[in-house]
Amino acid sequence: MTWLVTGGAGYIGAHVVRAFRADGIDVAVIDDLSSGKAEFLVECVPFTQANLLDTDATRRALEGATGVVHLGGFKYAGVSVERPLHTYTQNVSAMVSLLAAMEEQGVGNIVFSSSAGVYGTPKDEVVTEQTAPDPQSPYGESKLIGEWLLADQAKAAPLNHTSLRYFNVVGSGDPTVYDASPYNLFPIVCDLLTQGKVPQIYGTDHPTPDGTSVKDYVHVADLARAHVAAARALDSGKTLEPVYNLGSGTGTSVREIMDAARRVTGIDFTPTEGPRRPGDPSRVVASGELAARDLSWKNSYTVDEMFATAWEAWPKA
Structure with missing residues (x-):
């Protein structure tokens, strides 16, 4: 039983690779290192440096594989509005190439890393799998198209196949692997605190208990284990639902995250406050x-534990 992890050199992918190995499952990686980091790779794990659009390279990487965890792609929702063609090429055309290579190699199991971005800004305060998709960016649209392709x-x-939808992935399950995204809240806060700067809260007038927006945050180690569980289920022949949401059902506010950052780091700061950003929902979990x-x-981590693991892994030098 060997699973190929696409995007296995990325923040999430590297954790998925480690979770498979911890569960005794052989794994291989394909990644073009456009956003992944070579230092996140595990030395003894077979690695193919290639883009999934290269069907021949993907086919070779699939030799001997039982299934695929598909994480590779372009992940920045905001930037996708400015680069729709790039987003569709990397997230839709690349999946077509992957599925073609899988069919040729006779690989019949796939766990797809989808996104809660397929829901857009839902009216439901607690999103379920029955909530109607309404993506509002090329990124969200490309993830929904990926589910249709499957x-x-x-x-x-x-x-x-099954697809896992989730919102904000945070923390670290390995102090050598961290979230380097310039658009995600946890790395933004870690980076500012490391530089001696003060983080900012955008919007304090939301209809929530503390006035700041509430969103769902999932620890990356919990997320990685979900991919392993899904892979094992598919490999055993179990029929899974086409999609699963990975969420807490309650969420965490931005102010609660700032409070956790203060407790965890020991840095006494008061976040600055600014107006809401356009389209930022008050509560989505x-x-x-x-x-x-x-x-x-x-979701097994507290907000303090989530931030503590992110802070431990964040490069301070």
């Missing part, structure tokens, strides 16, 4: 009930 391919060829039922999944 469903359509499964009608035409042997393919067991996801229910993880289906994932708990079928994948024995739960």
Whole structure:
């Protein structure tokens, strides 16, 4: 049983690789290192440096594989509005190439890293799998199209699949692997505090208990274990739901994260406050009930633990 992790040199992918190995499952990686980091790779794990658009290289990387965890792609929702063609090429055309290579190699299992971005800005305060998708960026649209591709391919060829949708991935399960995204809240706060600067809260007039927006945050180690559970289920022949939300059902406010940062780092700071950013929802969280039922999944970290692991892994030099 060997699983190929696409994007396995990225922040999430590197954690998925480590989770598979910790569970005794052989794994290989394909990544073009456009955003992944070579230092996140595990030395003894077979690695192919290639873009998934290179179908021949992808086919070779799939030799001997039982299944695929598909994390590779372009992940920046905001930037995708400015670069729609690039986003669709890396997230849709690349998946077509991957599925073609899988069919040629007879690989019939895939766990797709989708996104809660498919929901856009939902009216439901707690998002379930029955919440209607309404993506509001090329990124979200590309993830939804990826789910459609899986469903359509499964009608035409042997393919067991499931897609995992989640919001904000945070923390670290390995002090050598960290989130380097310039757009995510945790690395932004870590970077500013490291530089001796003060983080900012955008919007303190939301209809929430402390006035700041509430969102779902999932620890990357919990997320990685969900991918392992899904892979094991598919490999055993179990039929899974086409999509699962990975969420807490409650969420965490921006101010609660700032308070956690103060406690964890010991840096006494008061965040500055600014106006809301356009389109920023007041409260969006996801229910993880289906994932708990079928994948024995739960969000097991407190907000302090989430920030503590992110801070430990963040490069200070």
